[in-house]
Amino acid sequence: GAVVSQHPSWVICKSGTSVKIECRSLDFQATTMFWYRQFPKQSLMLMATSNEGSKATYEQGVEKDKFLINHASLTLSTLTVTSAHPEDSSFYICSVLTRGGETQYFGPGTRLLVL
Amino acid sequence: GNSVTQMEGPVTLSEEAFLTINCTYTATGYPSLFWYVQYPGEGLQLLLKATKADDKGSNKGFEATYRKETTSFHLEKGSVQVSDSAVYFCALSVTNGGYNKLIFGAGTRLAVHP
Numbered sequence: 001g002a003v004v005s006q007h008p009s010w011v012i013c014k015s016g017t018s019v020k021i022e023c024r025s026l027d028f029q030a031t032t033m034f035w036y037r038q039f040p041k042q043s044l045m046l047m048a049t050s051n052e053g054s055k056a057t058y059e060q061g062v063e064k065d066k067f068l069i070n071h072a073s074l075t076l077s078t079l080t081v082t083s084a085h086p087e088d089s090s091f092y093i094c095s096v097l098t099r100g101g102e103t104q105y106f107g108p109g110t111r112l113l114v115l
Numbered sequence: 116g117n118s119v120t121q122m123e124g125p126v127t128l129s130e131e132a133f134l135t136i137n138c139t140y141t142a143t144g145y146p147s148l149f150w151y152v153q154y155p156g157e158g159l160q161l162l163l164k165a166t167k168a169d170d171k172g173s174n175k176g177f178e179a180t181y182r183k184e185t186t187s188f189h190l191e192k193g194s195v196q197v198s199d200s201a202v203y204f205c206a207l208s209v210t211n212g213g214y215n216k217l218i219f220g221a222g223t224r225l226a227v228h229p
Binding site for chain 1 (some may be wrong): 147149151156157158159160161164166204208215216217219220221222224
């Protein structure tokens with residue numbers, strides 16, 4: 001399988017600040033990456049699909065101006081939570097999809113706590 | 116539409132017991148099916164998958180068979196260990212806009228005690 005990293009693994013920030021989370025595909029080029037959020041004891045909710053070189057596709061109900069996604073290269077996608085509020089506190093997980101593949105490989109997740 | 120339904124947890128078993136976690140799905144077309152496992156504080160790991168009817172996915176003693184007639188993909192293991200304690204997610208893959216998108220079930224928490 002693919003190796004995916006996320007940075008940071010956890011972050012605490014003050015309300016109103018912005019937080020950037022990185023997702024890296026370490027051993028192959030990922031044309032498509034996905035961003036999920038997971039609330040405690042719940043399933044994963046797809047937030048957006050990130051394609052290298054184009055704008056991200058957001059799921060219904062996800063604010064694109066609040067959750068900025070940049071897929072800068074075939075190995076890096078970033079999620080920026082802008083003007084974070086306590087309700088944005090969650091576990092954010094990225095995944096990558098190989099070109100032509102259908103299996104997603106997940107990163108270890110980033111836990112965000114907004115005070 | 117596309118959806119995945121898993122049995123509610125938590126499932127609590129003694130070590131070496133037999134495990135079944137039920138999963139059924141609703142889908143248009145012919146999806147691929149997956150089981151992912153999430154250990155505490157970590158992301159998801161692919162456990163096994165099956166891409167067509169009657170395929171059996173297996174890994175680490177776990178197995179699941181793609182049953183089209185019952186639209187099911189139940190996860191089984193003959194003898195669980197304490198280290199299997201985790202949350203298990205059943206998922207199906209649908210094609211949307213040229214790429215594959217995963218639809219997850221709610222997850223089933225498994226607790227195995229010595």
